[in-house]
Amino acid sequence: MLTILFDGVAYGMLLFVLACGLAVTLGLMNFVNLAHGVFAMGGGYITALLMNRAGVPFLATLPLAFLIPALAGLVLERLLYRWLYGASQLDQVLLTIGLVLMAVPAFDYFLTDQAQQIHLPAYLEGRIEFHGVSLGAYRLFLILVCGLIAALLQIFLVSTRFGAQLRAAVDDPRVAAGLGVDVERLFAVAFATGSGLAGLGGALAADVVGGVDPNFPIKFMVSFLIVVAIGGSRGIAGAFFGALLLGVLDVAGKYYFPSIGAFIIYAVMVTTLILRPQGLFAKGGA
Amino acid sequence: MSAFASDEAARVSRHLLRRRRWRPLEIAAWLAPPALILIFPSRALLINEILILGLFALSLDLALGFGGLVSLGHAAFLGIGAYTAGILASRGVNDPLLGLLIASALAGLAGLVTAPLVLRGADLTRLMVTLGVSLLLGELANRNAWITGGADGLDFTVGRLFGVFALDFTGRRAAALYSFVVLFVLFALARRVMRSSFGQSVQAVRQSRLRAGALGVPANRRLIAIYGLAAAYAGAAGALIAETTQIVSLDIFDFHRSADVLLMLIIGGPGYLYGGLIGAAIFVGLRDLISGATPEYWEFWIGLLLVALVSVGRERVEAALARFARRPYLTRPGEAAP
Amino acid sequence: MSGGTGAALEARGLCKRFGGLTVTDDVSLTLAPGARHALIGPNGAGKTTLINLLTGVLAPSEGRVLLAGDDVTALPRHARARRGLARTFQINQLFPDFSPAEALAVAIAEREGLGADPLREAGSRGSIVAEIVDLLGRFGLLADMDRATRTLAYGKQRLLEIALALACRPRVLLLDEPAAGVPERERQDILAALAALPADVAILLIEHDMDLVFSFASRITVLVAGRILTEGPPEAIAFDPRVKAVYLGEDAHG
Numbered sequence: 001m002l003t004i005l006f007d008g009v010a011y012g013m014l015l016f017v018l019a020c021g022l023a024v025t026l027g028l029m030n031f032v033n034l035a036h037g038v039f040a041m042g043g044g045y046i047t048a049l050l051m052n053r054a055g056v057p058f059l060a061t062l063p064l065a066f067l068i069p070a071l072a073g074l075v076l077e078r079l080l081y082r083w084l085y086g087a088s089q090l091d092q093v094l095l096t097i098g099l100v101l102m103a104v105p106a107f108d109y110f111l112t113d114q115a116q117q118i119h120l121p122a123y124l125e126g127r128i129e130f131h132g133v134s135l136g137a138y139r140l141f142l143i144l145v146c147g148l149i150a151a152l153l154q155i156f157l158v159s160t161r162f163g164a165q166l167r168a169a170v171d172d173p174r175v176a177a178g179l180g181v182d183v184e185r186l187f188a189v190a191f192a193t194g195s196g197l198a199g200l201g202g203a204l205a206a207d208v209v210g211g212v213d214p215n216f217p218i219k220f221m222v223s224f225l226i227v228v229a230i231g232g233s234r235g236i237a238g239a240f241f242g243a244l245l246l247g248v249l250d251v252a253g254k255y256y257f258p259s260i261g262a263f264i265i266y267a268v269m270v271t272t273l274i275l276r277p278q279g280l281f282a283k284g285g286a
Numbered sequence: 287m288s289a290f291a292s293d294e295a296a297r298v299s300r301h302l303l304r305r306r307r308w309r310p311l312e313i314a315a316w317l318a319p320p321a322l323i324l325i326f327p328s329r330a331l332l333i334n335e336i337l338i339l340g341l342f343a344l345s346l347d348l349a350l351g352f353g354g355l356v357s358l359g360h361a362a363f364l365g366i367g368a369y370t371a372g373i374l375a376s377r378g379v380n381d382p383l384l385g386l387l388i389a390s391a392l393a394g395l396a397g398l399v400t401a402p403l404v405l406r407g408a409d410l411t412r413l414m415v416t417l418g419v420s421l422l423l424g425e426l427a428n429r430n431a432w433i434t435g436g437a438d439g440l441d442f443t444v445g446r447l448f449g450v451f452a453l454d455f456t457g458r459r460a461a462a463l464y465s466f467v468v469l470f471v472l473f474a475l476a477r478r479v480m481r482s483s484f485g486q487s488v489q490a491v492r493q494s495r496l497r498a499g500a501l502g503v504p505a506n507r508r509l510i511a512i513y514g515l516a517a518a519y520a521g522a523a524g525a526l527i528a529e530t531t532q533i534v535s536l537d538i539f540d541f542h543r544s545a546d547v548l549l550m551l552i553i554g555g556p557g558y559l560y561g562g563l564i565g566a567a568i569f570v571g572l573r574d575l576i577s578g579a580t581p582e583y584w585e586f587w588i589g590l591l592l593v594a595l596v597s598v599g600r601e602r603v604e605a606a607l608a609r610f611a612r613r614p615y616l617t618r619p620g621e622a623a624p
Numbered sequence: 625m626s627g628g629t630g631a632a633l634e635a636r637g638l639c640k641r642f643g644g645l646t647v648t649d650d651v652s653l654t655l656a657p658g659a660r661h662a663l664i665g666p667n668g669a670g671k672t673t674l675i676n677l678l679t680g681v682l683a684p685s686e687g688r689v690l691l692a693g694d695d696v697t698a699l700p701r702h703a704r705a706r707r708g709l710a711r712t713f714q715i716n717q718l719f720p721d722f723s724p725a726e727a728l729a730v731a732i733a734e735r736e737g738l739g740a741d742p743l744r745e746a747g748s749r750g751s752i753v754a755e756i757v758d759l760l761g762r763f764g765l766l767a768d769m770d771r772a773t774r775t776l777a778y779g780k781q782r783l784l785e786i787a788l789a790l791a792c793r794p795r796v797l798l799l800d801e802p803a804a805g806v807p808e809r810e811r812q813d814i815l816a817a818l819a820a821l822p823a824d825v826a827i828l829l830i831e832h833d834m835d836l837v838f839s840f841a842s843r844i845t846v847l848v849a850g851r852i853l854t855e856g857p858p859e860a861i862a863f864d865p866r867v868k869a870v871y872l873g874e875d876a877h878g
Contacts, residue, residue: 292757294757294760294766295750295753295754295757297769298747298753298756298757298760298769299747299748299753301723301725301747301769301770302725302726302729302745302746302753303745303747303748306745478743479742479743481745482741482742482743482744482745483729483730483733483734483739483740483741483744483745483746484739484740484742485742486722486726486729486730486733486745486746487730487733487734487739487740489719489722490719490722490730493718493719493720493721493722494717494718494719494720496681496713496717497713497717497718497788498702498730499681499701499702499705500679500701500702500705500710500711500713500717500789501702501705501710501730501731501734501735501788501791501792502702502703502705502706502731502734502735502739503702503739504700504702504703504739505702508739508740511740
């Protein structure tokens with residue numbers, strides 16, 4: 001029971017790192033980025049390839065799994081995304097579906113459709129007994145790393161000048177621009193950071209989800225959207241609780257009610273959206 | 287000739303009824319599919335697919351192009367239609383027309399029931415709710431294998447149309463012609479409904495909800511109605527898939543289905559009824575062409591097309607195309623039809 | 625309880641608060657049938673908010689709206705429109721892809737209860753066509769009747785706003801700055817259209833142009849910061865020192 005809760009929390013934390021970038025793009029630019037999973041997949045591939053082909057140790061690959069997707073995010077943001085900030089959400093959906101459709105065959109073409117497995121270092125494998133509860137070492141590692149990232153993000157947003165500007169821009173971009181905030185640069189940096197975190201999440205997730213393959217963006221798009229739907233499109237905290245809830249529900253659901261499986265999660269998503277169109281953890285009001 | 291009190295009245299009436307007549311180009315276009323089916327029986331399967339996907343895209347056009355309701359889960363209704371027809375056939379109710387009618391009615395009902403959810407919130411909520419509903423239904427079909435066949439799919443035998451024409455693989459031509467007739471009848475109906483007072487008021491709601499409400503148009507009721515109609519059309523498309531392939535599998539609910547139909551409609555252009563059909567022909571045609579050379583990777587090119595289309599700006603592309611080859615039905619009011 | 629005053633439109637104690645901000649504060653207003661009433665006040669006085677409360681775009685925090693004596697406070701806006709409450713918008717709310725004839729057809733068909741007819745077109749009904757021609761003629765839109773609304777000159781669009789409201793055959797018409805932003809040479813058309821509005825329709829006009837207000841209205845309400853400052857005939861308003869103070873700023877106090 002506790003083990004399941006623990007696994008669920010670990011999975012939820014992972015989902016948070018994967019999806020928080022999406023929550024930021026949605027909250028900040030009101031931009032529907034269905035291609036968010038592409039960056040996560042990129043991070044997963046970077047780690048898998050560096051480990052399997054170049055023998056780089058797992059931990060050493062993680063910075064690159066963050067930096068390269070972040071850079072790619074920055075480039076795409078400048079090239080394509082920024083033109084559609086004011087556009088209809090239909091256009092945003094179309095652009096990003098287009099990107100997914102391009103990315104999936106491209107990864108398939110260059111890297112085959114075989115899932116890339118990663119082999120965790122020995123110190124992250126195995127289980128740890130803790131007060132009679134058996135905890136997977138890697139799960140514990142995930143909770144620590146993702147928790148650290150979440151905490152850093154929160155501190156960053158609450159107590160730095162950049163964070164304050166970001167929050168101001170989320171509340172009202174026009175007012176923020178009027179106060180001299182360079183909203184466009186803010187958007188670009190936030191977008192790149194979110195993409196980088198997705199990449200890092202993808203790298204961390206590679207083991208949990210049984211390797212990365214080119215269909216990753218589509219498989220996980222739904223999970224990301226559920227996190228954002230439950231958490232509300234605004235704010236890191238909403239996404240954090242949304243991710244935890246989804247993680248625990250998913251793991252527990254698969255364990256206790258294997259026969260209805262994903263049904264629970266979809267039902268929670270639809271119910272949330274019906275009851276609270278702005279998200280379960282969104283601030284009150286319209 | 288003048289049933290009207292004045293020349294002005296005759297002019298206004300002519301203007302309002304300008305889309306009533308079928309233009310020569312339209313008639314020619316509608317003659318093409320049956321001719322192709324008869325001349326190239328070996329391509330009947332491909333043409334059948336285009337016709338059915340065209341109907342599916344037409345259905346999305348009713349919701350999106352006319353009602354302004356975006357959806358990322360339109361496959362929900364395709365799936366309801368397909369499974370209804372399939373389950374009926376597997377339980378012995380295998381008259382194709384009856385199956386089509388029941389499938390379409392059930393899907394339409396599902397549309398009416400889910401429409402209030404879709405009307406809430408902004409586009410983003412709408413996209414997620416529609417996606418969520420289709421995933422939910424897919425999972426439901428997956429878990430109720432006793433009736434749907436689950437992951438193995440459901441295969442069955444459909445009876446002969448009017449007791450004469452087999453619709454299975456041996457009757458590919460008959461199947462394609464059947465799909466064609468269904469598509470044409472439903473298209474002609476949609477064409478009429480969209481010109482009617484009801485259809486015009488739906489379009490009014492899309493263009494300005496505020497003004498439509500101020501004129502007394504009950505916006506929500508109209509949108510629910512058009513969404514239900516769109517769902518019924520999608521259900522008919524699903525039933526056609528089931529009846530002409532005689533198998534239904536879970537992938538009918540896939541996100542891919544919903545995304546593809548959106549792409550088809552966007553490629554062809556929403557809001558003038560022909561967009562979905564043109565888009566389906568381009569989409570399936572491209573796939574056939576490209577996958578001959580590089581199977582598996584053809585979606586890359588569709589993706590590229592989409593990114594280019596959106597980046598250049600859909601309105602600009604559509605305006606350029608409209609200038610290039612005047613569309614038979616679209617002729618925006620401003621262009622004063624000849 | 626029903627009003628029983630014979631008023632075409634009555635607002636009783638309307639309040640609207642957004643969070644802690646009160647934008648409409650205890651506003652009561654009565655329009656007799658056929659009234660020519662103007663609502664004036666400086667920018668931000670809450671004039672458009674009041675119209676939105678009357679028409680049901682916004683729900684009031686307190687107070688009631690009565691249309692011909694019936695309480696319509698709980699009714700959605702399309703139901704109020706059907707009971708004879710029409711409006712124009714300060715910022716054009718038109719159907720950009722429709723021609724004026726098509727837009728009017730939608731309005732008339734809806735009024736006649738044909739809006740849900742899925743088969744017949746408005747253009748095949750002689751009475752609707754005749755009424756469209758009549759409205760187009762009265763607002764000088766006949767020549768442009770088949771052009772997309774978004775391609776019309778701004779002044780023509782303003783006229784279409786009024787024509788659409790009239791197509792509802794209203795008992796009460798709320799005009800939200802009908803002449804706002806209209807270039808001078810098209811302005812005369814708007815003024816003529818206002819002067820020719822049917823005498824039996826009660827009209828509430830919001831306008832900044834004082835010449836227009838004083839030539840049009842037989843009664844004027846002055847709204848300041850969400851409250852009614854004063855109400856009376858034009859002569860009284862014109863010489864009211866408080867109104868001058870509001871419009872001229874502090875100088876007028878001297």
